[in-house]
Amino acid sequence: MTQPPLWQPSPARRAATCMTRFEERLRRQFPDIDAGYEGLHRWSVDNDTRFWEELVEEYGVLADWDGPPVEIDAEVVGRRFFPQARLNFAENLLARGNPDAVALIEHREDGRRRIVTFADLRHRSQALAATLKQQGVGPGDRVAGFVPNGIEAVSGMLATSQLGAVWSSCSPDFGLNGVIDRFGQIEPKVLIAINGYTYNGKTIDTRQRVADIVESLPSLARLIRIDNHDDCPWPAEIGGLGWAEALEAAPECHYARLPFNSPLYILYSSGTTGVPKCIVHGIGGTLLQHIKELALHTDLRAGDRLFYYTTCGWMMWNWLISGLALGATLVLFDGSPFSPLPEVLWDIAEREQIRIFGASAKYYAACEKAGLKPRQSHNLDALDALLSTGSPLAHESFDYLYRDVKADVCVSSISGGTDIVSCFALGNPTLPVYRGELQCLGLAMDVTFVDDDGQALPQGKGELVCRNAFPSMPVSFWNDPDNARFRDAYFSRFEGLWAHGDYGEIVPHTATSTTPEQRGVIIHGRSDATLNPGGVRIGTAEIYRQVEKVDAVLEALAIGQNWDDDVRVVLFVRLRDGITLDDDLRQTICQTIRSNTTPRHVPARIVQVPDIPRTISGKIVELAVRNVVHGEAVRNKDALANPDALAYFEDLPELQQ
Incomplete structure (x- = not known):
């Protein structure tokens, strides 16, 4: 069942938009355009x-x-x-x-x-x-x-x-x-x-x-x-x-x-x-x-x-x-x-x-x-x-x-x-x-x-x-x-x-009496950072969405680690000041993920880090972290806003077992 919208424009607001004005221009010239935005898009x-x-x-x-x-x-x-x-x-x-x-x-x-x-x-x-x-x-x-x-x-x-x-x-x-x-x-x-x-x-x-x-x-x-x-x-x-x-x-x-x-x-x-x-x-x-x-x-x-x-x-x-x-x-x-x-x-x-x-x-x-x-x-x-x-x-x-x-x-x-x-x-x-x-x-x-x-x-x-x-x-x-x-x-x-x-x-x-036909889009993350445990593709954004519900977590980064001829999900978390990752918090994170996604989304390992590397424009860099975890070179650290953060992911004991 389609979820109800969080917001929709009033008829007056919709009529006053540049989109509506341009659509009306087109429909005057091309009356065969199908109704609604989806018709205009087609x-x-x-x-x-x-x-x-x-x-x-x-x-x-x-x-x-x-x-x-x-x-x-x-x-x-x-x-x-x-x-x-x-x-x-x-x-x-x-x-x-x-x-x-x-x-x-x-x-x-x-x-x-x-x-x-x-x-x-x-x-x-x-x-x-x-x-x-x-x-x-x-x-x-x-x-x-x-x-x-x-x-x-x-x-x-x-x-x-x-x-x-x-x-x-x-x-x-x-x-x-x-x-x-x-x-x-x-x-x-x-x-x-x-x-x-x-x-x-x-x-x-x-x-x-x-x-x-x-x-x-x-x-x-x-x-x-x-x-x-x-x-x-x-x-x-x-x-x-x-x-x-x-x-x-x-x-x-x-x-x-x-x-x-x-x-x-x-x-x-x-x-x-x-x-x-x-x-x-x-x-x-x-x-x-x-x-x-x-x-x-x-x-x-x-x-x-x-x-x-x-x-x-x-x-x-x-x-x-x-x-x-x-x-x-x-x-x-x-x-x-x-x-x-x-x-x-x-x-x-x-x-x-x-x-x-x-x-x-x-x-x-x-x-x-x-x-x-x-x-x-x-x-x-x-x-x-x-x-x-x-x-x-x-x-x-x-x-x-x-x-x-x-x-x-x-x-x-x-x-x-x-x-x-x-x-x-x-x-x-x-x-x-x-x-x-x-x-x-x-x-x-x-x-x-x-x-x-x-x-x-x-x-x-x-x-x-x-x-x-x-x-x-x-x-x-x-x-x-x-x-x-x-x-x-x-x-x-x-x-x-x-x-x-x-x-x-x-x-x-689907169109209803109050909402038009619409094709929304969900982006689950970069495809080159998609996780693949057991051959099932998982977008990292699906995990981040759940982890960031946990109040103790400021931000997170997930990678797939090659392990026992498969891939296991590893989650790194940066926590609020003064909080340390313990078994209770691990359980809370895992339960939050499991309850709202699938068991395959649940990380095999959760590791606390003091910082998460990101590009100058603020995007976290899963691929660079994955390279570090697998002992591979990161060739251009100057592209990062905080390249020193990569050191936190080297030779982690938690990932050796």
Whole structure:
């Protein structure tokens, strides 16, 4: 029996959404579209090129449009949209905002708050573009940012893309080798970098790292220095150009319109199993996909205030910045989400009247563990949507958000990744929210789950695949001229299908008198981290959901350990301060898992550890821990935020018996 929804929009709210307005536009032209979102989704998949053409017209994307909407007769892996169109990313991000409207509101952990209007942002980015042009930066050149999430990062990206150059960024919490592993591959012409920052109440001096990065990048023509922290003055010998000086140039007002599939961003895989892959995303595909997701699936409009807790090393930063294309105000934050006080982000949400608030699933779980109840302590009347990504949002976190944050809000768990700089499954302001589920598949994305033979599963768990081409597929991998590594990464598992590496299922909801037909999605974890005890596949998220119900547990990590010609489940737990894992707590954890899943989910061993390793963007790294447990090398520890934590998993006596 279908569970009742946790929330559904009122008829008036549904009618006022961007999704409904766009759907009505389509239905006027194509009256044969089946009813409801599922009918709209089926039409968008069957007529995907027409869908993207209609989106371009609806949102007035600025470009020189010419030629067909898609390459004819190209296979999925190599298909390109709008192959003869030309456009500029920065032009589209800056064109819609009213000059006097606020474009950016920046907050930092140390209390600094700055505001920039669209007119200011245009001037800053155009002046910086002129400086970059003076340094020889032009179409295809790379500009690298070693920067926090702030006004300078946004200005740097816009200036770079205005010239048709390629932007790539790392957050300052990356270690030296992690930065060099990334920027060293793409050979940037200019580096924009900071001298220091504050995190969790501590000053982090980055000057020596910047000097070492410059020394390691022979391609650099210029360093542009940002004075981000007063306690870390730049030494004279480092050279380069100061940020204030870089903004003194007469603004470059010309926007270079380049082919639709020209490079815009270079993003990086996590790099925990080797040197990071450099994933090249194109101008047009990124813009169209983000407009679709932000406008239709998130209901973002001009004047709205959009916030996502992210760094410049995570693709959610790129996704956030595209909100400018809709004339929205972006609220930026740099620092710890729990400093100087645990409720700092909710303070910002109240002060800035944020309408759409996003963070990681782990953040919301941590808020609940910390006892935060923003519904009681903050005025969140402006809040309409809560977004979550990074890992599956636990069922209990859905309960927490509706109980302790706000009852009348659309909670949208979203899932995609760096590989597509967007989502496969995400939210929908016109649909109900069901506990533990992503609301829907993205428009024009032919997504399903398949078995080991690549056959679609109407029900049941399988591998997430996409059966059609979509604009935000990577243009290429860097230095992969024949696309061999690109094909191997996504198309080698199932012929002609994009295999994303997620393990999950579609959950159908039959239409009733009060709820529409709906196909929700559950993501059970990464398929390469799926456990396989006794030949039964188990998603790690299924275990985490149960373990995190236990009050003593702050977070957990599960792996499969090779043992006696089989695989056994091993669970590592980080507990609250002052609590030690004993037999009673082990029994509680095992009973909680067994009562709510199956006996196969119950770990054979539970081990307490003081910390759990994670990537810079906050994702736990099951594969790296599995390698350590099996005595195998972890080849790129600099990709981790806390690489020292791996030592806790070496030669554990509990795993030798």
